Amino acid sequence: MTPDWLIVGAGFTGCVLAERLAAAGKRVTLVDRRPHLGGNAYDALDAHGVLIHPYGPHIFHTQSQAVWDYLSRFTTWRPYEHRVLAEVDGRLIPLPFNLTALRACFPGSDLEDRLLVRFGAGARVPILKLREEPDFAELAEWIYQRVFLPYTLKQWGVGPEELDPGVTGRVPVVLSEDDRYFPDRFQAMPAQGYTAMFERMVAGIDVRLGVDFLAGGLAYDRLVFTGPIDAYFGFKHGHLPYRSLNFAHEHRDVEWVQPVAVVNFPQAPAITRRTEFKHLTGQVAPGTSLCLETPLAHEDGVTEPYYPLAAPGPRAMLARYREEAAAVAPRVMFAGRLADYQYYNMDQVVARALTLAASL
Numbered sequence: 017m018t019p020d021w022l023i024v025g026a027g028f029t030g031c032v033l034a035e036r037l038a039a040a041g042k043r044v045t046l047v048d049r050r051p052h053l054g055g056n057a058y059d060a061l062d063a064h065g066v067l068i069h070p071y072g073p074h075i076f077h078t079q080s081q082a083v084w085d086y087l088s089r090f091t092t093w094r095p096y097e098h099r100v101l102a103e104v105d106g107r108l109i110p111l112p113f114n115l116t117a118l119r120a121c122f123p124g125s126d127l128e129d130r131l132l133v134r135f136g137a138g139a140r141v142p143i144l145k146l147r148e149e150p151d152f153a154e155l156a157e158w159i160y161q162r163v164f165l166p167y168t169l170k171q172w173g174v175g176p177e178e179l180d181p182g183v184t185g186r187v188p189v190v191l192s193e194d195d196r197y198f199p200d201r202f203q204a205m206p207a208q209g210y211t212a213m214f215e216r217m218v219a220g221i222d223v224r225l226g227v228d229f230l231a232g233g234l235a236y237d238r239l240v241f242t243g244p245i246d247a248y249f250g251f252k253h254g255h256l257p258y259r260s261l262n263f264a265h266e267h268r269d270v271e272w273v274q275p276v277a278v279v280n281f282p283q284a285p286a287i288t289r290r291t292e293f294k295h296l297t298g299q300v301a302p303g304t305s306l307c308l309e310t311p312l313a314h315e316d317g318v319t320e321p322y323y324p325l326a327a328p329g330p331r332a333m334l335a336r337y338r339e340e341a342a343a344v345a346p347r348v349m350f351a352g353r354l355a356d357y358q359y360y361n362m363d364q365v366v367a368r369a370l371t372l373a374a375s376l
Contacts, residue, residue: 021240050225051225059074060211075096083363102279140189230247258325277292288310
C-alpha cells in the first residue's frame with residue numbers, strides 16, 4: 017500500500033516527522049540508505065563494549081521547554097554538562113576562552129578588570145568583535161591566532177571572516193568562570209543512548225533501512241526529503257559545498273585518557289578534536305574508547321556531507337535549488353540540516369521538524 021508520507025532520512029528530522037505524522041493517523045514509511053536509525057546521532061557498542069558515537073560526539077542541549085518535553089517522551093536523561101579543553105602552547109585551557117583561561121595565559125595582567133568594565137560580567141563576546149576593540153587588540157590577536165583561526169581553517173577550509181556570523185559567534189570569549197561549553201537551560205544525554213530513543217520514537221512505523229531513495233522505485237503520495245537538497249535535484253545547478261569529517265576510532269586499555277569528554281587541538285596540523293565517550297555516557301568500563309576527528313572537503317560519492325558551508329558563496333546556487341523546491345511543493349517538502357542547508361543544532365532540528373509536522 018502506498019504510504020501517505022514517505023520520509024527520506026532517519027535522523028532527528030525524519031524520526032520526529034515520522035512519529036508526529038503517524039500519531040496523526042497517517043500511513044508513514046521511513047527510509048534511510050544507512051543500515052541504522054539516528055543519522056549522525058546514531059550510537060552503538062563498539063567491539064570492546066563501550067557505547068560510542070561513530071559519527072563524532074553528539075551532546076544534547078536546548079533552551080526550549082517544548083523540545084525537551086517532546087524528546088522526554090522517548091528517553092530518560094543522564095544529567096551532563098559539556099566541558100571542553102583546548103591544547104594551546106602545550107597547556108590545556110577551557111574552551112570557550114574564559115576568565116580561568118585568561119588568568120592562566122596572562123597571569124598578573126589587568127585584562128580581566130578592563131574586560132569586565134568594558135563588556136560586563138558574564139558577557140559572551142565574539143572574537144571578531146573583540147578584535148575590533150583597540151584596547152584589547154593584543155589579547156584578541158593572541159586568542160585569534162592560537163585558538164580561533166587555526167581551528168576554523170581546519171574545520172571549514174576558509175577563514176573566520178568568510179563565514180556567517182552565526183558560526184563565528186558559536187565560540188565566544190566568555191567573561192565568567194563558567195567553563196561549560198553550552199549555557200543552555202537543559203543539558204543532558206539520553207540515558208540509554210540516542211539509538212534507543214529513536215527506536216522508541218518510530219516503534220510501529222514502517223521503517224526500511226539500507227534503502228537508497230535516489231535509486232528510485234519507491235512510491236508515495238507525499239514526500240519529506242532530509243538529505244542534501246542538491247542531490248535530490250541531480251546537482252542540476254552544481255554541487256553545494258559541504259564539509260566532511262574523517263573519524264579515527266581507537267581503544268586503550270586504561271580507565272581514562274583525558275580529564276573531559278572533548279579536547280580540541282587548534283594548533284595540531286590536521287586533527288581538530290579527540291572525544292572520550294565514557295565521559296558523555298557515564299558508562300563504567302575498564303578500558304576507554306576515543307575518536308579523533310579530521311575535517312576535509314566533501315566529495316560527492318566519496319565522503320559524507322556533515323556541515324553546510326556557512327558562507328556567502330553558495331547563496332546564489334542555494335537560491336536556485338530553493339526555487340526548484342518551491343516548484344515541487346507541497347507534494348515534496350525539504351527539512352533538516354542538509355535539505356535546508358542550515359547549520360542547525362540538534363534541538364533546532366527537532367523544533368524545525370515539530371513545526372513542519374504541525375503545519376502538515
